[in-house]
Amino acid sequence: MTPLDELKQYRKSIDNLDDALIRIVAERFRITKAVGVLKANNDLPPADPARESQQVERLRALALDADLDPDFAEKLLNFIIKEVIRHHEQARS
């Protein structure tokens, strides 16, 4: 296999993983939107610091197991949660 063929194979894998990533993130937002509605309809508090710190700890441990930088995993989670908060704010207004 030439280096360019090898590169092409790697890129197919990256594209497949990106597809999976988008689908998973889309499904995650579907659920967090449902959570937002559930909380609003039942006067549950929008934020839950205990749950959030437990999520961070779970993901950091899993990242270590997967040879992923735990700081990056935490930053990624925060990046996604920021978008969840934006959805909830949009839904409220």
Added chain:
Amino acid sequence: MTPLDELKQYRKSIDNLDDALIRIVAERFRITKAVGVLKANNDLPPADPARESQQVERLRALALDADLDPDFAEKLLNFIIKEVIRHHEQARS
């Protein structure tokens, strides 16, 4: 099902999706690291603007199909690519 039970069920789904997300991102970094080595060993240019814009277009289209904000999908891809570049810079130094 009480609202709190319903919330618990949603949170289990979110945890499962986050686990999948971490595993997929970890696998993506394994491949981009291999790509970095391949490019360095074969004097291939580290950046490929044509490939990158094609990736962005693919993901934006897929996001639309998955009811995900395409701007968010693009920001997410850029967030991950920034980490890939950081890895490549670490590998070089």
